[in-house]
Amino acid sequence: MSKITGFGTYAPEKIVDNQYFEELIDTNDEWIVTRTGIKTRRMAAADQLTSDMSVKAVEELVSRSGKDIKDVDFIVVCTTSPDQTMPNTASRVQDKMGIENAGCIDIYAACAGFVYGLQIAHGYVNSGIYKKVLVIGAEALSRITDYADRTSCILFGDGAGAAIVEPSEEEHFLSFNSGTDGDLGHDLYLTRENTIINGLDSRPNGKIIQNGKAVFKWAVRSIPIKVRELVAKAGLELEDIDFIVPHSANLRILESISKDLNYPMSKVPESVSDFGNTSSASIPLAISKEIRNGNIKSGMTVLMIGFGGGLTFAGTIVKW
Ligand code: COA
Secondary structure (H helix, E strand, O other): OEEEEEEEEEOOOEEEEOHHHHHHOOOOHHHHHHHHOOOEEEEOOOOOOHHHHHHHHHHHHHHHHOOOOOOOOEEEEEOOOOOOOOOOHHHHHHHHOOOOOOEEEEEOOHHHHHHHHHHHHHHHHHHOOOOOEEEEEEEOHHHOOOOOOOOOOOOEOOEEEEEEEEEOOOOOEEEEEEEEOHHHHHHEEEOOOOOEEOOEEOHHHOOEEEOHHHHHHHHHHHHHHHHHHHHHHOOOOHHHOOEEEEOOOOHHHHHHHHHHHOOOHHHOOOOHHHHOEOHHHHHHHHHHHHHHOOOOOOOOEEEEEEEEOOOEEEEEEEEO
16 A cells, blocks of 8 residues: 655746747737636756756655655656656656665656656555655656747746655555547657757757647547546545646646536646646646645545646546
8 A cells, every 4th residue: 555655846947928928929928828827837947957857846845744765766757858868867866866776767658647657656666566666747848849839839838746655554546547549649749850949959859749729629528537437436426536636738628627527626726827838747736836825635635637648648546
């Protein structure tokens, strides 16, 4: 049995407002706010990598929880914007944090990454293979955003979140699901070319190409079904769930999910208005806000569901 025993987040200092884009592309604040709910997003410094933001999130986790991380025995970094594909970002975190004996993997599951990471951690801890698993969702999306594409560049931001999963006397993970519509992969993907975007070397990652409308429709159609499935698998009713935390892709997507489920928006935490779409960091950033506000507390039931490029999704319900 296992539970989340530590939690922390980080967002870079540089705040990019919507006016910034008015100088780059043909857009305006009103369009961006109305269509996406995004007011600001954060952008990593030129020398700040995904592993650096990961380290900051883990440092916040340590200061909030008092956890010792030197004995972490496995690190999963969930990202679409790794420092580089080899060595993986988890190995960079292991080195930078002086964690001596940890297995290290990166997983690439786009905006569903963090929840897939929690599922992996739960599996490892419950099987007894590892005892202290660090799950990090971290993104330097500004490195892979095409700032000439007005339909996508206004969406993305940088940030990181981290959780520790450890054995527990009671099971805190109540249900899981995941799945992929691989035939829709062409609606959200990274090109392979190595381009210079906005003065930044995009490394071998290429840039994000998206059919926003198609992704939007897929998300609002499938995610409510998957939320209901998770709740049923846990033997619960929607009323038993204190917070539903979908990936903060776009405020309109969250509003549509809330409406479809007849579940109040006041219990659907979001990070997109302040931080933009931060992919695998968006769920931890949204949860972090509610923890700070004193709303998410120990013992509460929190449903998380990530979704995005694949097109893939992963969900879990946890007792906080
Ligand atoms: N500023 C101003 N106008 C813009 C614009 C921008 N940044 N981007 C697009 N437009 C224009 C379009 O060209 C179009 O003009 P037209 O009607 O003259 O052709 C119009 O706005 C409407 O575009 P459309 O694509 O229909 O807008 P939309 O309501 O679907 O919103 C997104 C676009 C990208 C915000 C929306 O589709 C979305 O959020 N999709 C999901 C994206 C997402 O969450 N991805 C990650 C999933 S993990």
